[in-house]
Amino acid sequence: MAERPRIRIRPAARTSPTLWAQMRLCTLRAAMSTAKEAEGWVLHSPRVWLGTAFHLLMAARPPDAGEAERVWDSAIAGLLTVSSGHRLDRRFASPERWPGYYMVRQRAIASAIQSGFRPVSARLPAAGPRPLGGAELLLTARDGLLSGRPDQFDRQSVTEFKSSLPDPAWPEAASLVEGYWRQLRLYAVLVGETAGWPAVARIVAASGQVLTRNVDRRECEAEADAAVAGLRSMNEGLGHGWGSAQLATPGEIECGQCQYQAICPAFWSWCETMSWPQLRQPAARGILQAIDPGFDGDLYAITLRLDGRHGEGGLLPLALRRSVHGDLTGCRLGAQIRIVHAQMRQDGRLRADISTCVFPEDELPDLEFWSSA
Template identity: 70%
Template sequence: MLRAILSTSREADDWVLDSPRAWLGTAFHRLMAAHPSDEAAAEVLWDSAIGQVLEAASTHRLNRRFGTPERWPGYYLVRQRAIASAVRSGPLPRTAAQPARPASSMDGTEKLLTARNGRLAGRPDHFDHQSVTEYKSALPDPGWPEAASVVDGYWRQLRLYAVLVGETARWPVVARIVSASGQVLEESVNRMNCDAEADAAVAGLQAMNEALERGFDSSELASPSEIACGQCQYQAICPAFWSRCASASWPQLREPAARGTLVSIDPGVDGDLYAVTLQLEGRHGAGGPQSLALRRSVHGDLTARGKGARIRVVHASMRPDGRLRAGISTCVFLEDELPELECKGSA
């Protein structure tokens, strides 16, 4: 519930680092929607989409660190695959299980649809008289521990899209996940399962509004777990997350997070790179104070703060010696600058 509420807040977005992987997916969506006639046209569309993403990122306090798309992981590979997929795209082949149907005037791309008396709304990437499709820049590596939960989230999204399409026009027969590499995951649409998913979503919305009306504390709206917290972009401002991090039984996340106190600062000599020494809490502080190399252009400038300032670090990585390392996606925050969550009203 808490993540759903935060996702509607523009103020919360100020404390969220977005993912270039998602931006590549946005560019891929636009290519597939435009159906470019040749590679040159596709390249223009791609560059335009990425340019719009960069323009928006340049005004965001965290996202502006990603100003060079050529340095994004897998950028050139996804770009080439997306362009090739868009140029050769056309109606996906109909399987033997799909009956031929006449074209519908409700076929569309990213068209806003509503269902359940307006309680559900969404923009399917593409739908037609046979299928509903979700485009992704890439699918997770099956060997990644959280891959199954990510793909399950895609299928849940498509079940909701199927309800939106079904209540607006006619029910699709097939749901598809299409990646820029050309890989396609496909499932038959089970109307009973889709309706159950939609009913659960509406019930969850109702429960969330009731909880807000009763004045629940934000931590009571959260459901912390290793996977839910590991995939959540609101770690930095979530009280429930930091309460769990303080517990000895809380599992180590794939991207570690820690809080602690600023001990000292080495301002560096090149105007960008500098180092802070932190005394961290919990498991990360067991070995004593540790140094963290940071860049002003990426992680912000903490050099004006004095000893004793409270710090939160999210989306870090782990060095071989078990200490934290700050990468391009690591965020470092001063606790006294972070907002406090106050739950009121209804969504």
């Protein structure tokens, strides 16, 4: 049997708005997000890619619709090139099938043409006066322990671009938007220590929606202090030999949307003790009982005997596609299989969709934790 791959978890040199968002949910999740090896086991979201394309479009500030379309299409092509080399992300090879693709594209192009944002320098000067503004510039603060790239900033404001804003009627909308403001509080500190404190923070969506808040320096400073304290706490834990059990804080909210479910030992231990909790996208473990290789070269089926309450309905036949879920037809019968980000059918049984990931357990990586001891 081939040696299992390893993901090495080490202390982080600095924190960022993204890392702090992860850390607030689960320190183990944050620690895994700093390991480059973990990225190969994460299914990324096309919604995030749409946001990236929107960022690039707003930074370019094209003069007309034709140039805006060229910038957008070039950004999407670059994202597809990167995703095509990723074992999980390559399933999203057709952007036309991404949720809301055409609507976001149309709105983003219109916003880029109509916006009043000025084109800015793409890099910080090596020497001389502090920059008066910038886009996607790497800024640092708190003696280098906090870093980030604000989407756009100038002497008056700091701006975060989003491909869309959640429907206010959605139960989690307020929490999601507050996460955006938390991110902007850290960006305000980064801008404040680099170019002077902005007065206003803005969230700008591709739809043209703009949310605005005055920058409260005291709140921003407190957010930065908490983020740096979280970084130090994580690094100290790793230095004392903490592993997944000590770093993790599993729960339905913390684990529900976690991209590291498949490789997280604390998550699977928690699921077993909770008799498999009710997650929006269920996860399950099972033993491979049968394989139907299919006839069209893509669609095939496996049959699993699942653990816990997901197995109450008896054996589960699961339809999969090689182009989406990989090829499990060479697995040995009796192999342990992990399913993450599944969907629930009306009869209470699991099914796989384009976001579902299925892995033989003996091919998943081990986590290796750094320790100074």
